[in-house]
Amino acid sequence: MRLYSYWRSTASYRVRIALNLKGVVFQTVPVDLVGGDQNAPGYVALNPGRAVPTLVPDDGAVLTQSLAILEWLDETHPAPALLPGDPVLRARVRAAALTIACDIHPVNNLRVVGKLKAMGHSQDEAVAWMNDWMMRGFAAFEALIAPATPFCFGDRPGLADLCLVPQLYNAHRWGCDLAPFARLTGIEARCLSLPAFDASRPENQPDAT
Amino acid sequence: MRLYSYWRSTASYRVRIALNLKGVVFQTVPVDLVGGDQNAPGYVALNPGRAVPTLVPDDGAVLTQSLAILEWLDETHPAPALLPGDPVLRARVRAAALTIACDIHPVNNLRVVGKLKAMGHSQDEAVAWMNDWMMRGFAAFEALIAPATPFCFGDRPGLADLCLVPQLYNAHRWGCDLAPFARLTGIEARCLSLPAFDASRPENQPDAT
Numbered sequence: 242m243r244l245y246s247y248w249r250s251t252a253s254y255r256v257r258i259a260l261n262l263k264g265v266v267f268q269t270v271p272v273d274l275v276g277g278d279q280n281a282p283g284y285v286a287l288n289p290g291r292a293v294p295t296l297v298p299d300d301g302a303v304l305t306q307s308l309a310i311l312e313w314l315d316e317t318h319p320a321p322a323l324l325p326g327d328p329v330l331r332a333r334v335r336a337a338a339l340t341i342a343c344d345i346h347p348v349n350n351l352r353v354v355g356k357l358k359a360m361g362h363s364q365d366e367a368v369a370w371m372n373d374w375m376m377r378g379f380a381a382f383e384a385l386i387a388p389a390t391p392f393c394f395g396d397r398p399g400l401a402d403l404c405l406v407p408q409l410y411n412a413h414r415w416g417c418d419l420a421p422f423a424r425l426t427g428i429e430a431r432c433l434s435l436p437a438f439d440a441s442r443p444e445n446q447p448d449a450t
Numbered sequence: 451m452r453l454y455s456y457w458r459s460t461a462s463y464r465v466r467i468a469l470n471l472k473g474v475v476f477q478t479v480p481v482d483l484v485g486g487d488q489n490a491p492g493y494v495a496l497n498p499g500r501a502v503p504t505l506v507p508d509d510g511a512v513l514t515q516s517l518a519i520l521e522w523l524d525e526t527h528p529a530p531a532l533l534p535g536d537p538v539l540r541a542r543v544r545a546a547a548l549t550i551a552c553d554i555h556p557v558n559n560l561r562v563v564g565k566l567k568a569m570g571h572s573q574d575e576a577v578a579w580m581n582d583w584m585m586r587g588f589a590a591f592e593a594l595i596a597p598a599t600p601f602c603f604g605d606r607p608g609l610a611d612l613c614l615v616p617q618l619y620n621a622h623r624w625g626c627d628l629a630p631f632a633r634l635t636g637i638e639a640r641c642l643s644l645p646a647f648d649a650s651r652p653e654n655q656p657d658a659t
Contacts, residue, residue, distance in 0.1 A: 289593030309544035335518035384498030
């Protein structure tokens with residue numbers, strides 16, 4: 242299985258965690274988003290959204306959009322499960338995951354920040370923009386997860402945790418004030434002590450610089 | 451079942467279509483996003499993301515995030531199915547839906563456009579911003595759906611169609627140039643000829659002004 246990925250992409254990071262949690266062997270194919278690899282015609286033919294990740298299982302299917310890839314992984318490699326079995330609980334876990342995947346990440350990704358700068362905004366303004374969406378999103382996320390469990394929804398990590406940890410990586414990177422979110426940074430510490438999360442860290446990827 | 455909704459919210463529109471396609475009887479509870487109803491403490495307790503839709507089934511569960519609601523609906527009210535059965539096909543439908551739900555809508559919603567204006571940008575600049583993300587997103591979406599089917603992935607509408615039609619409503623509203631996307635506007639016309647889509651149109655909601 243090949244994962245087209247960029248080391249700092251939080252969407253790629255989510256999929257790496259899931260692959261590692263499920264023990265799926267994969268090969269990383271770096272796509273340098275800063276260098277513009279995502280716009281090369283050969284890559285656009287694989288991923289028309291010009292984004293990472295793209296997962297290509299050995300049967301040659303081409304899967305895009307991290308959340309669609311994660312659902313596919315959970316359907317085809319069920320253990321350990323990323324989602325619970327009960328429909329309402331599944332909806333709650335997905336709602337937390339989507340709070341990061343829809344309400345924080347898309348507003349803060351490289352192309353949006355690049356566009357803000359092209360519209361005349363400074364790096365400081367771009368960082369303030371990112372941190373504002375993170376603060377609002379983390380507050381919503383914390384209210385949506387289960388109260389007082391070691392991980393977001395129980396005693397082992399699932400879909401919400403593997404969206405949270407990459408977004409917190411970005412939060413640390415941009416100096417977001419995480420003091421109000423001790424529950425979330427506690428979950429992060431527990432996750433990162435697990436080998437599947439540790440192996441998935443941006444700095445442990447072959448294209449890390 | 452109660453749907454907390456705003457008539458012009460494209461995320462609410464997606465859920466209305468799914469409820470109507472599946473023949474689920476529901477009551478609309480208007481949340482006036484322009485008037486700030488989403489920030490009222492009583493509503494934030496239901497929906498910490500301060501967004502619509504929120505779906506409250508008769509058993510009292512509180513479901514947020516439109517895509518999580520749609521997956522729950524498909525799991526609990528399976529006919530007609532919004533997703534196919536095969537995992538790879540499911541991943542392709544979800545990837546198209548997420549191209550709208552992650553790559554277009556979150557960057558263009560009311561709070562993001564409000565923030566751009568608060569940062570000094572004009573209405574014309576905000577509209578150009580929205581149309582740029584729509585043009586990029588529609589191009590990716592069109593490349594991800596099945597070629598030459600009446601609807602996005604076959605001969606009846608599903609998850610991708612019910613994300614597309616609301617986003618095209620927004621595209622028309624803001625004068626987005628849809629001439630390059632005849633396939634998509636053809637699908638839109640077929641969808642809107644169906645009673646479930648027609649009943650879900652923004653202008654047919656009780657809070658439309």
